[in-house]
Structures are given as structure tokens and as C-alpha cells.
Amino acid sequence: MAILITGGCGYIGSHTCLELLSAGYDIVVVDNYYNSKPEALKRVKELSGKEFPFYECDIRDEEGMNAVFAKHKIDAVIHFAGLKAVGESVEKPMMYYDNNVNGTLVLWRAMKNNGCSRIIFSSSATVYGSENASPLKEDLPTGAVTNPYGRTKYVIEEILKDICVADKDASAVLLRYFNPVGAHASGRIGEDPNGIPNNLMPFLLQVAIGKREKLSVFGNDYDTHDGTGVRDYIHVVDLAKGHVKAVEYALSHTGATPINLGTGTGYSVLDMVTSFERITGVPVPHVIAPRRPGDIATCYSDPSKAKELLGWEAEKTLEDMCLDSWRWQSQNPKGYDE
């Protein structure tokens, strides 16, 4: 029995590979290195003390994917492979629809061709759009998304739901991540963004290490406790453990099941900055800047369905998120480029 991980060399994928190996699963990894480096999986092997097969393959390469399935008996797929930059998706929508949506269609065909019909999909809280109030529950309407990236996640969820209606053997766990941050406690694997980071934590870390001068806090006039945007930050190791539980669920259930992976607690941008400074002792120069177009005031999960169905809940604290992020950043100032 083996689990195939697409995009397993990336930020969340590499942490999930490690947790699956610790839980005793055999894994097979596919990645095209579009947004990752071989060093990440080298370190996963070091940390776990285990070897596993890796294929440099694009998920849209149907022949290549069929060859992977032909070589291994795959029981379920965790599907991380995708593009994730919101701004870029507005500039290049076709690239996002082709990679994310078409990629998932090709992957599913290769799975079915080879007798595998269980998928755990990396969805996002972004599918809840701008019109629902937090705490966000899985039965709220989805689809009022504000950018092509979000639309790919919504469309893929709908495709997988349709497939599960038509195919009674199919199982799709649609994991809606909130805001993943942090790194493995060893400081050996973490997030290694290309270029200027879009997300708060990687930008904050680059300011803390002196690579960037200051953090812009996008808006301080939202209807929140201090006026800055509130999000549900979740430690990537908790998130990775949620995937191990989701594999167990997918192996024993059919149908499409959306599940939030969040903590249920919201922190503001200024909460994050001041907590990081207090916990690490490292200053983060910051200025208030205009709101970022497309942002909403508040977004946090109702995490009760994950607890009920998967027996999973986030365990790590904001302190862990800050300390582990900082350990990764300070020990690897150039990311995986040593």
C-alpha cells in the first residue's frame, strides 16, 4: 500500500511527506520542481531516515503519470500540485486554469485508469469568498471567489463532487486550508518562496532577517479589534498531520467531503507582528499602508467538522508558529540554496 503525493516537494507537501513516513506509510512523490527544489526531499529523507521513490513529472503529462501508477500500487493520492499566487493568477488566468484544473483532470484519469479512486485535495478557505461571515463552516455557500486562483480551487471542488456522484467508488476529501505558517521544529524544512513573498509570514521573516527594510501592514481601518486584517494561522506540522488523518478517512469512506483545516482562532496582522517580536526578541519594522485590493477583514474557521470526522485538531500555539518559522528562517537565510 502506498500514497502518491503530487507537489510533495513544496512547502506543505514536504511536511506532509515527513508525517506520513513517521506514521508508517509508504509514499511515492511526483513534482515538476516548478516552485520547489530537490533539497527539500533530500532533507525529508534525512529527517525520516527513510527512502522513497520520486518522479520529476508534470501532473499534466498523462503518459508520465500512467507510468508512475503502473510501477506502484497506489491506494490514495494527496494532491498538492498547483500554482498558488493570487496576483499572478489575475495576470495569467490560463496558466492557472491549465495547471490547476486541467492538471487535476489528467491526474484523475490516470488514477482511474490504474484502479485508484481516492483523492485528498488541497483546497483553500478562499472558496468561501467574501460574502460569508466567520467562523466559516463547511456547509456555507462557496464560489463567490475574487480571483482566478480561488476559482480554480472552487471549480476543482465542484468537479470532484460531480465525479463522486457519478462514481460510487470515488472518495474525495476536500481540505480547505486556512493560513499555513511555521516550519518543522528541526529547522531543516520550511517555506522557501521565490521572489517577493505575497503572504504575511514569509514577508515578515524576510524583514526580521534584514533582507527587506520594512513590512507594510495592509490597512488599519478594518472592522476588527485593532483595525488590521484577521486570519486563522495554522502551523504547517498540524496541517500535515491533518493529511495523515484525511488519508485514513479517504480509505474508509466514499463521496466528496469538504473539511476545514484551521485552528478556529483569528489573529490580526498587528497581533502577528507584536507576538513575533515578543516571542523571538527580533524587531520587525513596519508601517501602515493602504488596504490590499481583494482582502477581507476577517477569515477564520469553525474547525469542529475535522475533529468530528478525522479526530484531528490543531495543537500548536502561536508561540510554536513564531519560534519554528524563525528557526527555519535564521538557519536557512537563503532557503534551500545553501
Ligand code: NAD
Ligand atoms: P508550493 O508551491 O510550495 O507546493 C506546490 C508544489 O507543486 C511545488 O513543489 C510545485 O513545484 C509543484 N507543482 C506545481 N504545479 C505542478 C505540476 N503541474 N506538476 C507537478 N508538480 C507541480 O505550495 P504549498 O504552499 O505547499 O501549497 C500546496 C497546495 O496547497 C497548493 O495546491 C496550494 O494551492 C494549496 N494551498 C496553499 C495555501 C498556502 O497558503 N500555502 C493555502 C491554501 C491552499
Ligand code: WQD
Ligand atoms: C494575511 C493578512 C493581509 C502581507 C492568501 C490567499 C489564500 C490562501 C492563503 C492559498 C491579510 C496582511 C499580508 C503583507 C500584510 N492561499 N498582509 N502585509 O490573503 O489571507 O490568503 O494566502 O490558498 O487563498 O488569498 O494571506 O498571508 O497574504 O495575508 O498586511 O505584506 O496579512 O492584508 O490581512 P491571505 P496573506
